[in-house]
Amino acid sequence: MTSKISILFGALAIGALVPLAAHAQGVVGGAQNGADQGNRQAGPVGAVVGGAVGAVTGGVNGLLGIDQRPRFHDYVVRENRPSIVYQDSVAVGAVLPEDGVEYYDVPPEYGVTKYRYTVLNNHIVLVDPHTRTIVEVVQ
Numbered sequence: 001m002t003s004k005i006s007i008l009f010g011a012l013a014i015g016a017l018v019p020l021a022a023h024a025q026g027v028v029g030g031a032q033n034g035a036d037q038g039n040r041q042a043g044p045v046g047a048v049v050g051g052a053v054g055a056v057t058g059g060v061n062g063l064l065g066i067d068q069r070p071r072f073h074d075y076v077v078r079e080n081r082p083s084i085v086y087q088d089s090v091a092v093g094a095v096l097p098e099d100g101v102e103y104y105d106v107p108p109e110y111g112v113t114k115y116r117y118t119v120l121n122n123h124i125v126l127v128d129p130h131t132r133t134i135v136e137v138v139q
Contacts, residue, residue, distance in 0.1 A: 073138055075107065079104070081119045123138075
């Protein structure tokens with residue numbers, strides 16, 4: 001009986017969370033948002049299911065969203081920001097050095113207020129300014 005209740009809660013959580021997770025930003029943001037929503041609606045089982053659904057949805061959409069990436073890329077190109085030579089791999093999760101990297105504000109119309117951007121090896125990246133961690137590479 002307990003496994004049936006767990007399955008029921010999981011199914012309810014997935015149904016309730018998919019629309020909410022669609023608004024999540026990135027894998028980390030999506031997982032956190034999904035887990036929070038799932039926990040509120042279905043307890044610990046909902047948190048586990050919601051975190052997984054949110055992470056997948058956030059990873060697909062990214063922080064900027066599919067339709068915003070080309071516009072943001074064009075914006076950065078127009079701004080003509082210098083590209084910094086970076087010796088390591090330009091990838092999500094990389095932590096940038098404390099010195100030698102300049103960060104720029106993302107315009108409000110892109111809805112990304114928590115992060116900044118920079119250009120590394122001709123790749124535009126979104127960075128958490130508090131941890132200097134790359135959170136998205138804009139293609």
